[in-house]
Amino acid sequence: MIPTILTLNAGSSSLKFRVFAHDGLALLARGAVSRIGGEAELRAALTHGPETRLALPRGSDHAAALQALLDFVDAHDDGWRMRAVAHRIVHGGTKYTRSTLITPQVLQDLQALIPLAPLHQPHNLAAIAASRRLVGAVPDVACFDTAFHTGRDPLFTHFALPPKYYDKGLRRYGFHGLSYQWLAHVLAKQHPALHQGRVIAAHLGNGASLCAMRGGRSVDTTMGMTAVDGVPMGTRSGAVDPGAILLMQRSFGMRVEEIEDLIYNRSGLLGLSGKSNDVAALLADGTPESRFALDFFAVKCAQAAAALAVSLGGIDAMVFTGGIGENAAPVREAILRRMAPLGRFETLVIPADEERMMAMEAIALSQAAGG
Incomplete structure (x- = not known):
């Protein structure tokens, strides 16, 4: 057996x-x-x-x-x-x-x-x-997916709201933690010096986020309380001015359910291009709308990386993973071009393996329980 x-x-x-x-x-x-x-x-x-x-x-x-x-x-x-x-x-x-x-x-x-x-x-x-x-x-x-981001400095988990809302759970959790945990595991084994250094990891797929890591631990990340925050994604909007959400409700007469559907399912690369949330399709399409969607995505990812470099005090390596991060070289190159003001750093592509990380977690948990 x-x-x-x-x-x-x-x-x-x-x-x-x-x-x-x-x-x-x-x-x-x-x-x-x-x-x-x-x-x-x-x-x-x-x-x-x-x-x-x-x-x-x-x-x-x-x-x-x-x-x-x-x-x-x-x-x-x-x-x-x-x-x-x-x-x-x-x-x-x-x-x-x-x-x-x-x-x-x-x-x-x-x-x-x-x-x-x-x-x-x-x-x-x-x-x-x-x-x-x-x-x-x-x-x-x-x-x-939130667990990897536990233990961050309160500077990176708060919104600028009164403390009572933080106590009620309104805080920045972060996501894609299983992916980042796997990257930390690979870095520790294959690139131990970088693992101890200042790493910005970009999990770019239909869901997308970036994470600042040092010593295999999360320092800061782009996603907040929900998995719709941060950089734009396949169909999710990423960060939107809260006032715009209020305007949709008050002036446009949109119901909460309509707004939720918009920012989760009809925005991001799909909404910007009006065509698709598939990066390969947008690269092949080459129309101004598709190019704009991809340029917007690259700019926002580069801006996010720059902000995370501030959280880390610099950058030693940029690691790409996820469907876009691993397979869309033109998108990686567009992001890296816009990160040029950050100086020189190493660039790696590491395939995502969240499932293997999950299996490792299950084994460790069963062994700890005596199974």
Whole structure:
């Protein structure tokens, strides 16, 4: 029997999974169910095997998606025995500052955080509910995107609001923590001098943020209380003047739900270009609107990097990761050109591996519990 760890990363219409060996973390299988709620499809493969594609019944939910991927695992495993299921959870609030075993109380606490991550948290929780029904008596582990940013100086966690609002949870949490935690892990192993130095990491994908790190710890980051703040993203606006939000409500007559839909789903690269949130498509399109969207994105990322350099007292390295950060060289180059006033620094591209980080967290947690 081969002990394994299953990782789940649930989005609004997708469920990504990986199966790792518990000992050594070899990747055994990977895949995803896409278009959940519509024409859902499973695409999955063993590490060195052909891809399986399977259409699910129209309108399948996260539970049906999980059942499909479990059926794939059952049909293709070679004596695997699942030891834990690790779930990516976007928001842990102030209470959850490290990965934790999921209990009814944990679920209740995470439900209360849905308003802080409305685009992600409900779907993360849906995957947990499905896992607890379908997987069996194995531990479910919550791995938080906010946890890596715990312990920052209060200068980097406050808004300029009276303290009573901070005490009520209105504060800068930061996100993409599992990605940054993985980068810190890689830097410590492969670039130990940089790991101890002043690193600005840019997780650039459909969700995007930057993080200032020193000694493998988060010092400052661009995202704030929710995952819509900071630099522009695929469909999310990034930072917007709060007065503009008030104007939309008071003068334009927009309901809160309409504003939320605008800043989460119809803004960013999609909103600026009027065409797409896909960087490859925008680069290929080459129209003034597409070029403007990409230029705006590059300028805001470079400006954010400059601000983070102030937080660090300088910069020794810029690390790119995520779908855009790893694959869109023209975007990286545009950002770096605009960072020229910061002087010379090293540039690295490190592939994201949040799932492996989640598996490592699940293993460490089970070992600490004596499992």
